[in-house]
Amino acid sequence: MSWVPVDAESHFPIQNLPYGVFRRGNDAPHIGVAIGEHVLDLNVLSARGFFQTPEIADAFQQTTLNKFMGLGRPFWTEARAVITELLKESTATIRDDAKVREEALVPMSECAMQLPAEIGDYTDFYAGRHHATNVGIMFRGANNALQPNWLHLPVGYHGRASSVVVSGTDIVRPMGQVCANQQDPHPAFQPCAVLDFELELAVFVGPGNKMGERIKVEDAKNHIFGMALMNDWSARDIQKWEYVPLGPFNAKNFATSISPWIVTLDALEAFREQLPPQEPAVLPYLQDPEYGSYNINLEVALNTANNTHTVISRSNGKYLYWTFAQQLAHHTSTGCPMRPGDLLGSGTISGPDDASMGSLLEITWSGSKVITLADGSERKFLRDGDEVVMTGYCQGEGYRIGFGCVRGKILPAVQN
Amino acid sequence: MSWVPVDAESHFPIQNLPYGVFRRGNDAPHIGVAIGEHVLDLNVLSARGFFQTPEIADAFQQTTLNKFMGLGRPFWTEARAVITELLKESTATIRDDAKVREEALVPMSECAMQLPAEIGDYTDFYAGRHHATNVGIMFRGANNALQPNWLHLPVGYHGRASSVVVSGTDIVRPMGQVCANQQDPHPAFQPCAVLDFELELAVFVGPGNKMGERIKVEDAKNHIFGMALMNDWSARDIQKWEYVPLGPFNAKNFATSISPWIVTLDALEAFREQLPPQEPAVLPYLQDPEYGSYNINLEVALNTANNTHTVISRSNGKYLYWTFAQQLAHHTSTGCPMRPGDLLGSGTISGPDDASMGSLLEITWSGSKVITLADGSERKFLRDGDEVVMTGYCQGEGYRIGFGCVRGKILPAVQN
Numbered sequence: 001m002s003w004v005p006v007d008a009e010s011h012f013p014i015q016n017l018p019y020g021v022f023r024r025g026n027d028a029p030h031i032g033v034a035i036g037e038h039v040l041d042l043n044v045l046s047a048r049g050f051f052q053t054p055e056i057a058d059a060f061q062q063t064t065l066n067k068f069m070g071l072g073r074p075f076w077t078e079a080r081a082v083i084t085e086l087l088k089e090s091t092a093t094i095r096d097d098a099k100v101r102e103e104a105l106v107p108m109s110e111c112a113m114q115l116p117a118e119i120g121d122y123t124d125f126y127a128g129r130h131h132a133t134n135v136g137i138m139f140r141g142a143n144n145a146l147q148p149n150w151l152h153l154p155v156g157y158h159g160r161a162s163s164v165v166v167s168g169t170d171i172v173r174p175m176g177q178v179c180a181n182q183q184d185p186h187p188a189f190q191p192c193a194v195l196d197f198e199l200e201l202a203v204f205v206g207p208g209n210k211m212g213e214r215i216k217v218e219d220a221k222n223h224i225f226g227m228a229l230m231n232d233w234s235a236r237d238i239q240k241w242e243y244v245p246l247g248p249f250n251a252k253n254f255a256t257s258i259s260p261w262i263v264t265l266d267a268l269e270a271f272r273e274q275l276p277p278q279e280p281a282v283l284p285y286l287q288d289p290e291y292g293s294y295n296i297n298l299e300v301a302l303n304t305a306n307n308t309h310t311v312i313s314r315s316n317g318k319y320l321y322w323t324f325a326q327q328l329a330h331h332t333s334t335g336c337p338m339r340p341g342d343l344l345g346s347g348t349i350s351g352p353d354d355a356s357m358g359s360l361l362e363i364t365w366s367g368s369k370v371i372t373l374a375d376g377s378e379r380k381f382l383r384d385g386d387e388v389v390m391t392g393y394c395q396g397e398g399y400r401i402g403f404g405c406v407r408g409k410i411l412p413a414v415q416n
Numbered sequence: 417m418s419w420v421p422v423d424a425e426s427h428f429p430i431q432n433l434p435y436g437v438f439r440r441g442n443d444a445p446h447i448g449v450a451i452g453e454h455v456l457d458l459n460v461l462s463a464r465g466f467f468q469t470p471e472i473a474d475a476f477q478q479t480t481l482n483k484f485m486g487l488g489r490p491f492w493t494e495a496r497a498v499i500t501e502l503l504k505e506s507t508a509t510i511r512d513d514a515k516v517r518e519e520a521l522v523p524m525s526e527c528a529m530q531l532p533a534e535i536g537d538y539t540d541f542y543a544g545r546h547h548a549t550n551v552g553i554m555f556r557g558a559n560n561a562l563q564p565n566w567l568h569l570p571v572g573y574h575g576r577a578s579s580v581v582v583s584g585t586d587i588v589r590p591m592g593q594v595c596a597n598q599q600d601p602h603p604a605f606q607p608c609a610v611l612d613f614e615l616e617l618a619v620f621v622g623p624g625n626k627m628g629e630r631i632k633v634e635d636a637k638n639h640i641f642g643m644a645l646m647n648d649w650s651a652r653d654i655q656k657w658e659y660v661p662l663g664p665f666n667a668k669n670f671a672t673s674i675s676p677w678i679v680t681l682d683a684l685e686a687f688r689e690q691l692p693p694q695e696p697a698v699l700p701y702l703q704d705p706e707y708g709s710y711n712i713n714l715e716v717a718l719n720t721a722n723n724t725h726t727v728i729s730r731s732n733g734k735y736l737y738w739t740f741a742q743q744l745a746h747h748t749s750t751g752c753p754m755r756p757g758d759l760l761g762s763g764t765i766s767g768p769d770d771a772s773m774g775s776l777l778e779i780t781w782s783g784s785k786v787i788t789l790a791d792g793s794e795r796k797f798l799r800d801g802d803e804v805v806m807t808g809y810c811q812g813e814g815y816r817i818g819f820g821c822v823r824g825k826i827l828p829a830v831q832n
């Protein structure tokens with residue numbers, strides 16, 4: 001327990017301590033950890049000499065987490081130990097020092113959260129089996145749902161780093177080229193009419209690898225800093241026309257939203273669960289000695305312009321077939337260099353049934369069904385003014401390791 | 417003419433003045449322009465007060481070109497005018513000042529060229545019609561060579577920025593997952609056996625756009641800083657197995673090489689040529705009022721480990737169907753933000769006949785033919801020790817606007 005008050009349902013107890021970057025007014029961005037409804041300002045603590053290891057002290061005075069991410073696991077472990085000690089109930093150092101407390105413990109309501117890192121490269125995988133199967137059934141029928149490669153490698157594509165934004169950033173509905181009849185194409189340029197979200201988890205890379213070298217699957221954990229929630233906004237009508245043969249491009253590059261707090265693997269460790277072995281067996285370079293998943297309760301809600309709130313999906317982190325360790329090992333198997341702050345998205349996380357699907361494409365089965373919201377209105381895909389809110393947490397005994405949320409509201413397309 | 421000696425066949429006469437970043441010994445990287453066999457050090461000139469506009473003076477003291485790229489066309493025009501004036505035969509300022517000359521005019525042989533910019537995002541298009549047709553014929557037959565979308569939009573995909581390297585960087589043959597029979601898949605993880613190059617041009621973006629806004633095709637020129645040669649190394653066997661349905665990923669992300677000198681659109685302007693109108697007509701947002709191409713002679717040579725040199729292709733910049741202005745307008749049509757230093761590759765530039773194909777995939781028609789090199793050895797795809805050298809220039813009357821070259825040598829795969 002911490003001397004900072006934390007509710008039982010709070011996402012940010014002392015067991016969590018996720019990292020983020022925030023601004024107060026016009027101050028420069030500071031690095032902090034979330035604790036209850038406060039943020040502990042690590043820049044302030046660092047300046048006051050609370051971190052004796054110079055690399056950590058220096059990293060916490062940066063305006064992004066890249067440098068801290070690049071330090072590696074021994075430094076992460078040490079920093080976590082120092083912060084845990086300072087926050088625990090019995091430690092008087094800050095608890096009883098009104099001046100330091102005043103300076104370093106900032107109400108979350110005063111913090112404008114920033115993107116936690118400069119993202120050099122962003123990759124999105126397709127690692128959820130139910131999702132890949134659902135999409136496959138819709139597009140190719142039940143007999144060919146999974147492509148032949150899907151069970152053998154974590155399929156992924158390079159995304160657009162410049163449009164990764166932090167939770168709360170409004171999303172302008174994209175314009176794009178769409179085509180109703182591809183056999184006799186007369187495409188049009190118009191506002192996306194089939195705008196969707198994708199419920200995903202994402203990890204930030206820690207220390208990278210040199211070009212030409214690889215990160216081995218058994219070592220991948222030491223290269224993964226932590227995890228966030230991600231909404232991979234998707235323009236289905238644009239995607240359908242453009243994606244052959246080089247994959248999704250404009251359908252994805254207008255925006256990807258992430259939650260501001262990065263939950264460390266240390267905090268998640270208690271919620272790791274084994275998965276049944278992969279079948280068929282994967283190649284040795286992909287065999288993860290800790291093959292498993294995290295039991296993270298995920299939820300998607302839709303807020304309408306008239307302030308109604310409807311939960312439209314409940315899924316779980318355990319529905320990923322390919323682990324982030326496997327994704328990282330595969331991605332670097334060619335010698336592709338990673339850099340601290342690089343972002344890997346999991347792909348859409350859908351569960352086994354209708355109530356746990358991670359995209360409107362699946363929930364409305366490509367628009368063949370409608371969902372009814374709390375205000376009685378219906379949706380196949382997103383309307384202007386809709387806000388998508390994704391949340392996630394692991395339930396421990398009497399505490400939660402939470403991710404906070406990632407939210408984004410749709411603004412009308414800019415047509416001219 | 418310049419007071420600096422320049423051969424008639426030099427790529428770098430006073431009409432060119434391409435920008436690059438170089439290092440001398442252990443000095444910090446400096447920005448320079450190429451002139452004959454020298455580099456004019458703009459950092460030194462800036463420190464000595466030769467650039468009176470503070471934004472330009474500051475930009476030239478950076479270690480990358482990003483800041484200068486972000487200033488925009490009026491500043492580029494001014495800087496070019498100042499440099500041209502300083503270098504022309506009749507200007508005594510530097511010509512007759514031994515001390516400044518000694519400091520600012522560096523023999524190219526002493527310069528280690530660097531990546532000219534930090535590349536935030538890298539995108540590769542597929543804008544060459546002959547190339548897209550050749551690939552289509554090989555994979556789908558002559559009747560369905562071009563996909564239905566190809567004539568309606570510039571197809572592209574997001575690439576990996578972290579593995580874009582400057583000419584001269586060795587390329588480690590990638591390991592990867594390949595599969596001989598996709599109907600009954602038993603994939604293997606092994607060194608790429610079908611390693612290829614792709615002859616491309618690429619532009620660096622200047623001033624970007626805010627997320628949610630667009631760059632219009634008629635304004636695109638003001639957002640393009642200049643052009644380089646690019647070799648998009650490609651692992652065809654990896655690509656064949658992985659690319660469905662999200663496009664090429666590991667087949668491309670191990671390396672992309674670019675030439676170190678960025679030739680400005682001002683220098684290229686005299687070599688722009690009109691193209692016949694696009695048919696079918698493209699949508700208004702893609703109608704380029706200056707639809708055309710650059711007449712750039714392109715050449716690919718293969719140097720073997722035993723020092724033989726064989727030219728294996730001669731192509732031309734005019735074989736692009738989609739202009740970079742169209743690519744930029746399409747890319748940002750969703751509101752996708754560009755940042756100064758972003759890189760757009762053209763896609764492989766193949767000409768209409770066998771002697772002008774821009775990849776070994778096409779030259780050997782997917783390995784069904786061999787080419788014979790100057791040393792009598794044969795190739796279908798690249799061997800360890802092979803060096804690929806691409807060059808390009810525009811031929812003016814008595815001068816050349818050249819790109820120098822982009823070269824890269826294949827090192828053996830690292831298997832463990």
Ligand SMILES: [Ca+2]
Nearest residue numbers: 198232347348
């Ligand atoms: Ca996705």
Ligand SMILES: [Ca+2]
Nearest residue numbers: 614648763764
């Ligand atoms: Ca290419």
Ligand SMILES: [Mg+2]
Nearest residue numbers: 233252255256
């Ligand atoms: Mg996205």
Ligand SMILES: [Mg+2]
Nearest residue numbers: 649668671672
């Ligand atoms: Mg490449």
Ligand code: NI
Nearest residue numbers: 599600601602
């Ligand atoms: Ni079999």
